[in-house]
Amino acid sequence: MVTWNNLDTLTSYAKLKDLKDHVDIKEAMAGENGAKRVAEYSAPMASGLSFNYAAKQVDDEVLDVLAELADEHQLVDKFEELYNGAIINTGEQRLVLHHLARRQLGKDVIVDGVNKRDFYVEQQKKAADFANKVHAGEITNEAGETFTTVVQIGIGGSDLGPRALYIALENWAKTNGCAKMEAKFISNVDPDDAAAVLNSIDVSRSLFIVVSKSGTTLETLTNEAFVKDALVKAGLNPSKHMLTATSETSPLAKSDDYLAAFFMDDFIGGRYSSVSSVGGVILSLAFGPDVFARILDGMAEEDKLATNKDIKANPDLLDALIGVYERNVQGYPETAVLPYSQALSRFPAHLQQCDMESNGKSVNRFGEPVDYVTGPIIFGEPGTNGQHSFYQLLHQGTDIVPLQFVGFKDSQLATDVVIEGSTSQKKLCANVAAQIVAFACGKDDENNNKKFEGGRPSSIIIGDQLTPESLGSLLAHFENKIMFQGFIWNVNSFDQEGVQLGKVLAKRVLAHETDGALKAYSDLFEI
Numbered sequence: 202m203v204t205w206n207n208l209d210t211l212t213s214y215a216k217l218k219d220l221k222d223h224v225d226i227k228e229a230m231a232g233e234n235g236a237k238r239v240a241e242y243s244a245p246m247a248s249g250l251s252f253n254y255a256a257k258q259v260d261d262e263v264l265d266v267l268a269e270l271a272d273e274h275q276l277v278d279k280f281e282e283l284y285n286g287a288i289i290n291t292g293e294q295r296l297v298l299h300h301l302a303r304r305q306l307g308k309d310v311i312v313d314g315v316n317k318r319d320f321y322v323e324q325q326k327k328a329a330d331f332a333n334k335v336h337a338g339e340i341t342n343e344a345g346e347t348f349t350t351v352v353q354i355g356i357g358g359s360d361l362g363p364r365a366l367y368i369a370l371e372n373w374a375k376t377n378g379c380a381k382m383e384a385k386f387i388s389n390v391d392p393d394d395a396a397a398v399l400n401s402i403d404v405s406r407s408l409f410i411v412v413s414k415s416g417t418t419l420e421t422l423t424n425e426a427f428v429k430d431a432l433v434k435a436g437l438n439p440s441k442h443m444l445t446a447t448s449e450t451s452p453l454a455k456s457d458d459y460l461a462a463f464f465m466d467d468f469i470g471g472r473y474s475s476v477s478s479v480g481g482v483i484l485s486l487a488f489g490p491d492v493f494a495r496i497l498d499g500m501a502e503e504d505k506l507a508t509n510k511d512i513k514a515n516p517d518l519l520d521a522l523i524g525v526y527e528r529n530v531q532g533y534p535e536t537a538v539l540p541y542s543q544a545l546s547r548f549p550a551h552l553q554q555c556d557m558e559s560n561g562k563s564v565n566r567f568g569e570p571v572d573y574v575t576g577p578i579i580f581g582e583p584g585t586n587g588q589h590s591f592y593q594l595l596h597q598g599t600d601i602v603p604l605q606f607v608g609f610k611d612s613q614l615a616t617d618v619v620i621e622g623s624t625s626q627k628k629l630c631a632n633v634a635a636q637i638v639a640f641a642c643g644k645d646d647e648n649n650n651k652k653f654e655g656g657r658p659s660s661i662i663i664g665d666q667l668t669p670e671s672l673g674s675l676l677a678h679f680e681n682k683i684m685f686q687g688f689i690w691n692v693n694s695f696d697q698e699g700v701q702l703g704k705v706l707a708k709r710v711l712a713h714e715t716d717g718a719l720k721a722y723s724d725l726f727e728i
């Protein structure tokens with residue numbers, strides 16, 4: 202049995218606090234010692250990735266205390282409890298089972314007589330069969346033509362993860378002969394979002410998946426009606442074009458309006474649902490079930506590493522622990538995620554939800570206020586574009602922002618050219634290497650304006666190429682990191698009461714049940 206304690210009750214945490222500013226990264230990363238750290242401070246991840254933390258503000262002494270903290274706080278045991286079906290989501294009294302959708306880890310979890318692993322696998326098979334039939338032309342539109350496009354209608358967790366994964370593999374799939382259908386996404390209730398997507402496709406050859414775990418989200422239901430209206434106006438029968446991915450208890454599950462329905466359940470949180478039916482249907486349709494299965498394999502392999510008690514062999518836990526050291530001991534309020542990969546352009550946006558909706562909490566899992574800071578602000582953009590934007594603040598601003606780089610030796614598509622002695626891919630990699638050292642070591646100058654203090658910590662996840670497997674491992678890494686951090690802060694990372702208030706107030710505005718400031722703002726828009 203594990204015990205859930207606040208971070209500030211731990212002996213190891215008191216020890217860790219004594220290690221504030223223990224490592225001067227500028228010094229640690231200088232000369233041969235820096236080279237030694239790059240070689241030694243690296244933890245293997247799944248799918249050939251590795252987590253290199255040489256430029257983080259840690260040394261063996263800090264790592265030892267982080268290992269003590271992991272033990273004292275029973276972090277890996279807590280993970281074990283989670284995937285074996287304990288009620289980890291205390292706010293909603295729910296199990297947290299997204300790891301089971303990756304088909305591995307732990308015992309069978311039976312709820313109301315249903316084996317949950319079998320349920321998730323069955324839904325994946327259902328999506329695979331459906332996708333195969335669409336690709337084979339066995340499921341067509343009413344005119345007998347094949348479907349060429351699939352549009353996901355969803356928001357938040359029903360949009361960000363699947364969209365980030367689709368974008369990550371869209372061009373890879375085209376060059377590797379597995380692009381089956383084009384995918385598009387409608388999420389915002391701004392009518393311009395749906396209109397722009399509808400204007401860009403042939404609706405008669407399109408499938409639309411209404412994705413909503415709850416089946417009650419205003420934006421998604423509005424966009425569903427928007428699309429149905431467009432189908433009807435085009436003389437088409439919406440029920441021959443629309444699918445749903447939802448939980449079995451949602452209002453959408455009870456409707457006969459869909460060509461097919463795919464299910465998930467309340468035990469997979471929206472932001473952790475990318476590879477449940479929420480993302481599985483669109484990704485299987487877009488790339489084929491085999492590619493989707495490869496993403497799952499990459500996740501499952503990384504999940505296995507997250508069960509290691511040795512923190513140096515558990516990159517997800519190690520990354521989480523270092524993040525907590527930075528947040529709670531060093532006092533850094535943000536973390537930037539900086540993929541040097543255009544394919545990962547929406548990955549930071551997905552991580553913003555995953556991380557901030559999970560750990561943006563001020564009370565512990567028993568509802569009591571905590572006396573320490575929790576989740577950092579997450580933001581990011583792909584490099585090198587970010588370098589020409591907010592990196593100024595990262596290099597010379599008054600706040601130190603820990604950085605999480607991601608980079609690959611090879612590009613995804615074989616197209617590249619040598620210009621002035623190097624390929625574009627080499628230039629990309631040279632930039633990330635240079636940035637890590639520039640942030641860590643800085644540069645002295647007599648002119649303060651040109652001086653870089655350095656001492657800015659970063660890590661990098663590095664791999665050969667972004668493939669379905671490495672993408673899956675990368676996603677699982679961050680999901681597991683966020684979960685471990687939630688355990689460390691003793692918060693419930695699996696509910697999101699903080700987003701409810703805005704939704705309730707928006708409904709009141711639309712029903713004209715307002716007064717005071719809310720009425721005044723509504724009047725500005727003539728609602």
Ligand SMILES: O=P(O)(O)OC[C@H]1O[C@H](O)[C@H](O)[C@@H](O)[C@@H]1O
Nearest residue numbers: 357358359413414415418471700
């Ligand atoms: O999938 P749905 O039930 O439509 O929910 C979509 C989104 O709604 C809310 O805003 C939640 O905060 C998100 O976590 C969720 O992903």
